[in-house]
Amino acid sequence: MKTITVYGPGCMKCQKAEEIVKQTVEAMGIQATVVKVSDVQKMVAAGVMSTPAVAVDGVIKLAGRIPKADEVREWIAS
């Protein structure tokens, strides 16, 4: 099972990013946990400097923008 982490301090874009990730996971009908991290220390510890950022199983896939559903699908599938 994959763990998808969305990093964001809670701005509009971060909420949107979380939403897209959750929707995509649901639409794919797979088992995955979506975690939202809004603690800045944890973000920096993960190497995230611009938000929103998305990591799959601890590997950062994207930082600084809202992901597209296609991208999320690709990360989960691979």
Add this chain to the structure above:
Amino acid sequence: MAVAAQKCSCEVGQAAGKEGRGAAVRNDSTGRYVAAVGVAVVAWWLIYRQLVPVAAWATYTMLGLEQGTHLAGAVEFFLFDTPKVLMLLTLIVFWVGVIRSFFTPERTRRILAGKGESVGTVLAGLLGIVTPFCSCSAVPLFLGFVTAGVPLGVSLTFLISAPMVNEVALVLLYAMLGWKIAGIYLSTGLAVAMVSGWTIGHLHMEHHVEEWVYQTKAGDSGPEQRPDWVARINYGLETVREIVGKVWIYVILGIAVGAGIHGYVPENFLAGIMGKSAWWSVPLVVLIGVPMYSNAAGMIPVVEALLAKGAALGTVLAFMMAVISISTPEAIMLRRVLKPRLIGVFLGVVTVGILIVGYLFNVLPLQDLVTRGHGLR
């Protein structure tokens, strides 16, 4: 400010570097992408050259307005300036997007971490122009810098430069007031950022950063993939979609207000309150501007109108810098990492820097550099 655009429009992804793409697709489409960009730029130029005659035709032939009237002047100004500014913005923001794909915050941090204070300060100012930044990322970015060993002053230089000297501000200043004013804004903005950061660095206020900041362990986001040109061009297009998509309405509103002022407000209307002779106008506009929260797109058409009606250049530049560089929301966010005393010094030093710029440009004989309706006219 009525124009309370979200500053986050400045932040588009820099994750182009992490976008996976099949190698086969890549080689095949790179040539086509580059060719398409070339065609688009030529088409852009051909259209841009037609803006003056088209605006004149629309005003006088299509709408049948009488030449020389207030209304016709305002309408022609609006019909010419709106497409001009939006086209310039699209073109420049695209290239800025492509350039940004070379400068992710991670890369900027790597560049800054290895440098001494002086070189670091200069680089931080310059990198602030090209590194994508959003005030909601200010805290993680600051943490990322400081924990990687970037000196405090250098990190603060970056935090001042990134919002203040940005591509939207420069493009709009160039389009509306000419390249000289854009150049002055670029250099003085950088100077304020660099001198402020350097000054704070020399006040040795490291212990006024919240303790937990230094206890934070900086992680590495892993090796970055170098994006190919397809990814960079896509990133440029994405940047255009996001920035122009968000600011166009403010640009149009600003130009509409500007057009109205041009047509109807008497010349030198503002000379008394915002002119050179009013020494108190610089501190006044800075005090008003610092807590205000707006972006360059909403500010510049207003700035242009102020200048046109007799406001002094230094006063207007100071106002603009104060509004777009620091704001109350950003100060509140930074409070999480900086203790009150350092926040106070930070705001104070930047404010003083902006005041100096204001007075300097009011004293220097530079008012003539304002080339209004620059460009095609």
